[in-house]
Amino acid sequence: MRVLMFGWEFPPRMSGGLGTACYGMTAALAGLGHRITFVLPQDGDAGAAPFLDLVPASGVPVSDNDRDDGMETLLRRLTLRPLPSLLHPYLDPGHYRALYLSKGDRFEICPRFPETARVYGPDLIAEVLRYGRAGGVLARTLSFDVIHAHDWMTVPAALLARRISGRPLVLHIHSLEYDRSGENVNEEIRAIEREGVEKADRIIAVSHRTKRMIAERYAIPPEKISVVYNAVTRTEAQRAYRTEQPGERKMVLFLGRITFQKGPDYFVEAAAQVLHVLPDVTFVMAGAGDMMGRMVERVGELGIGDRFHFTGFLQGEEIERIFSLSDLYVMPSVSEPFGISPLEAMMYDVPVILSRQSGVSEILKHALKVDFWDVREMAAKIIAVLKHPVLAGEMAEKAREELRKIRWETAAELIAAIYGEAAGT
Amino acid sequence: MPSVCLYFQVHQPCRLRRYSFFDVGQVHDYEDDAENRRILDRVAEKCYLPAGALLLQLIEEYGGAFRVAFSLSGVVLNQMERYRPDVLEGFQRLSATGCVEFLNETDGHSLAFLSSPREFREQVLRHRERIRSLFGQEGRTFRHTELIYSNALAAAVEKMGYRAILAEGTEKILGRRSPNLVYRPSGCKKLKLLLRNYRLSDDVAFRFSDRNWAEYPLTAAKYAHWLHRIRRDEAVVNLFMDYETIGEHQWRETGIFDFLRALPGEILRHPDFCFRTPAEVAAYGDTALGDRFEICPHQEIDCPGFISWADEERDTTAWLGNAMQQDAANKLYNLETAVRRRKDEGLLRTWRMLQTSDHFYYMCTKWFSDGDVHRYFNPYESPYEAYINYMNILDDFSQSLKKTRKGEKR
Numbered sequence A: 001m002r003v004l005m006f007g008w009e010f011p012p013r014m015s016g017g018l019g020t021a022c023y024g025m026t027a028a029l030a031g032l033g034h035r036i037t038f039v040l041p042q043d044g045d046a047g048a049a050p051f052l053d054l055v056p057a058s059g060v061p062v063s064d065n066d067r068d069d070g071m072e073t074l075l076r077r078l079t080l081r082p083l084p085s086l087l088h089p090y091l092d093p094g095h096y097r098a099l100y101l102s103k104g105d106r107f108e109i110c111p112r113f114p115e116t117a118r119v120y121g122p123d124l125i126a127e128v129l130r131y132g133r134a135g136g137v138l139a140r141t142l143s144f145d146v147i148h149a150h151d152w153m154t155v156p157a158a159l160l161a162r163r164i165s166g167r168p169l170v171l172h173i174h175s176l177e178y179d180r181s182g183e184n185v186n187e188e189i190r191a192i193e194r195e196g197v198e199k200a201d202r203i204i205a206v207s208h209r210t211k212r213m214i215a216e217r218y219a220i221p222p223e224k225i226s227v228v229y230n231a232v233t234r235t236e237a238q239r240a241y242r243t244e245q246p247g248e249r250k251m252v253l254f255l256g257r258i259t260f261q262k263g264p265d266y267f268v269e270a271a272a273q274v275l276h277v278l279p280d281v282t283f284v285m286a287g288a289g290d291m292m293g294r295m296v297e298r299v300g301e302l303g304i305g306d307r308f309h310f311t312g313f314l315q316g317e318e319i320e321r322i323f324s325l326s327d328l329y330v331m332p333s334v335s336e337p338f339g340i341s342p343l344e345a346m347m348y349d350v351p352v353i354l355s356r357q358s359g360v361s362e363i364l365k366h367a368l369k370v371d372f373w374d375v376r377e378m379a380a381k382i383i384a385v386l387k388h389p390v391l392a393g394e395m396a397e398k399a400r401e402e403l404r405k406i407r408w409e410t411a412a413e414l415i416a417a418i419y420g421e422a423a424g425t
Numbered sequence B: 001m002p003s004v005c006l007y008f009q010v011h012q013p014c015r016l017r018r019y020s021f022f023d024v025g026q027v028h029d030y031e032d033d034a035e036n037r038r039i040l041d042r043v044a045e046k047c048y049l050p051a052g053a054l055l056l057q058l059i060e061e062y063g064g065a066f067r068v069a070f071s072l073s074g075v076v077l078n079q080m081e082r083y084r085p086d087v088l089e090g091f092q093r094l095s096a097t098g099c100v101e102f103l104n105e106t107d108g109h110s111l112a113f114l115s116s117p118r119e120f121r122e123q124v125l126r127h128r129e130r131i132r133s134l135f136g137q138e139g140r141t142f143r144h145t146e147l148i149y150s151n152a153l154a155a156a157v158e159k160m161g162y163r164a165i166l167a168e169g170t171e172k173i174l175g176r177r178s179p180n181l182v183y184r185p186s187g188c189k190k191l192k193l194l195l196r197n198y199r200l201s202d203d204v205a206f207r208f209s210d211r212n213w214a215e216y217p218l219t220a221a222k223y224a225h226w227l228h229r230i231r232r233d234e235a236v237v238n239l240f241m242d243y244e245t246i247g248e249h250q251w252r253e254t255g256i257f258d259f260l261r262a263l264p265g266e267i268l269r270h271p272d273f274c275f276r277t278p279a280e281v282a283a284y285g286d287t288a289l290g291d292r293f294e295i296c297p298h299q300e301i302d303c304p305g306f307i308s309w310a311d312e313e314r315d316t317t318a319w320l321g322n323a324m325q326q327d328a329a330n331k332l333y334n335l336e337t338a339v340r341r342r343k344d345e346g347l348l349r350t351w352r353m354l355q356t357s358d359h360f361y362y363m364c365t366k367w368f369s370d371g372d373v374h375r376y377f378n379p380y381e382s383p384y385e386a387y388i389n390y391m392n393i394l395d396d397f398s399q400s401l402k403k404t405r406k407g408e409k410r
Helices: A017-031 A050-054 A069-077 A093-103 A124-136 A152-165 A177-181 A187-199 A208-218 A236-241 A264-277 A292-302 A317-325 A341-347 A375-387 A389-404 A408-423 B033-061 B074-083 B085-096 B117-135 B151-159 B198-205 B220-228 B256-268 B278-287 B323-334 B336-342 B345-353 B357-361 B367-376 B383-409
Strands: A002-006 A035-042 A078-084 A146-150 A169-173 A202-205 A225-227 A250-255 A281-286 A308-312 A328-331 A352-355 A368-370 B003-010 B068-072 B100-102 B164-168 B192-196 B236-242
Touching: A002 A017, A002 A152, A017 A035, A017 A146, A017 A408, A078 A124, A093 A124, A124 A152, A124 A187, A146 A152, A146 A408, A152 A169, A152 A187, A169 A187, A169 A408, A177 A187, A177 A208, A187 A208, A202 A208, A202 A408, A208 A225, A250 A264, A250 A317, A250 A341, A250 A375, A264 A281, A264 A292, A264 A375, A281 A317, A292 A308, A317 A341, A328 A341, A328 A375, A341 A352, A341 A389, A352 A375, A368 A375, A368 B383, A375 A389, A375 B383, A389 B323, A389 B383, B003 B278, B033 B074, B033 B085, B033 B256, B068 B074, B068 B085, B074 B085, B074 B117, B085 B100, B085 B117, B100 B278, B117 B151, B151 B164, B164 B278, B192 B236, B192 B278, B198 B220, B198 B236, B220 B256, B323 B357, B323 B383, B336 B345, B336 B383, B345 B383
Parallel strands: A002 A035, A002 A146, A035 A078, A146 A169, A169 A202, A202 A225, A250 A281, A250 A328, A281 A308, A328 A352, A352 A368, B003 B068, B003 B236, B068 B100, B164 B192
Antiparallel strands: none
């Protein structure tokens, strides 16, 4: 099957779960023999994305260095089509505005796409629509059997490509505006999201939780929506770090964007309750986001600053390092369509406490689960894991077995079957 | 004359309340009384009362030719005494027919034998006394919690004066021998070993309502025919199962009551067949010297390690297989000296309640092969929650042991 994919990010530059998921499933689909044209936004700072060196003028990557086993197969069946854009997966209108003001004038002239507007959109929605026109018209020059797009920002591009080519659209929902913003949704974003789920030929949801939300919030017939869970890719570097000895003091980790959706405030409150009982524990909040300032303040108010640390945004090896130093990973998300990071923590033998309001909790048995709002229970469970090494050991051991069954290859087979149904083959 | 030996295990766990870390030192009652009562009521209505009435009727109808055995755990006896004396009276009526044997076991449905020989002995003696006073029966047959068995257990049980012991008829100890014979435990002189025929027992207990089973639907006539086909030199078919099979695990709608009602008649249609209780099977072996069922010395069963009737493994890993279970059990039995030193009935009772095997069963992580059964009986979301809850309670209990002692010194 030839796939036109509107995706996000490629290693080594990954900012979160969406990029990780797109890359994981694309590699596995290529492994199954599918040919994929991977279109992704590429902001003007070319230096920040060295992978683009792999892409010659023709768009067909041929590179001899910088690749491991999986990469090789992938590159043979993959064509990367970076398009100039300021978009990245976790923008909201406010952040886009700031980005535009700092970089908007540095638009790179791209001779291969003369038909696209050569000016970034002045606001997020305008930029999404502009990117959509630029991406959509690719359909005129490419041949493919199915279109696969990821989340609302790629909807305009995918719909235009669908109109031009007449090929079916599979829309993959990794998160909804309701997840990101609670009830304070952005109406324009919701309108684009709605058009996407209504017009898509098939929808893939990353969990049953997300499937239910799509069906209920947008009145989509459930039979049009398939659930395909995400997975993780184990890399060499991650294995190397596993041997690292953690310090004597136990460390509890939060890793993710410090935003409403991720529930960082519940983590801070639980930390205070734990420290009341076990004063010799370190809490680490790794990540950045619009709630960070408030979290720093709250930690000060609670008087736990000497045991609670903020690392700022981490990437690459820093993330591997912080996982390998942790004794417990907590994901207190308020609304998490899936949530790949607990799987990553499990790769480092770190036991996991999960919000019940997460898609990943549907597939993980060997994790403790709490309601994100139940701070006391969260604290009690953190204490239990720290107090009973036997519990932490058993959870980590069983999680290792569980992880072996959560593979991108399995997800890719399901996705390929959905392609087949959508294309009527 | 080949006999059919039907024994039902009657047990309900003592469910613990949700006990948070923040309850430690604050809350000192551990049992979820409302839940225990709710479940006992449900099982009483679905199983204990209707099945008991049916068995009583069958015993009267067949004038003593139909016989059956029960083992009631001390835990379920506590609950019946407290909440449902009417259910207990039902068992007393059955006992009064003279056709029903009541077995002995550890009073706390515990794994005490694996950790403390002294505690094991005390629990058995206590259960023996309770059965004697409730049913006027002197215990002659012993069965261990979850049909756990080993050479060492058999030796201890013989020493306590029992004539028969029950165990799982697994190939692990039988090799290619038949479970339908009376054996002698290795190292024992008089004790008889009765082995559960797990295929025929599980045909009823697990497969009765399974529509994917080739033999579905199972009728009493078909089942009796299978029993009648045992080899002529075989002495006994031991059908051991949970009493809750009748009406609770297999609902009334499956036809399980009709099956049970028709079963004695179908089995007794064959003139060579009869029903016996475990003690009667053991005694018959003694008196029938020269008969073809005589127990030969070479019919000895060697079982150096522990076996049980649980899971595919038929071992003790369902209760003590992982690090959490072993940790919990070690910590619990480490308190034994402190508990006894207190000489306080209440503390001893709580310590025994915490020994009930189910608490450890809920911590079992072997979910992938035997998952369904474990999950069905598990009130916790995960084995980890079970461990955390239990350890919080144990924490509070051991603190209260210390506190009281300090208080007394003052």
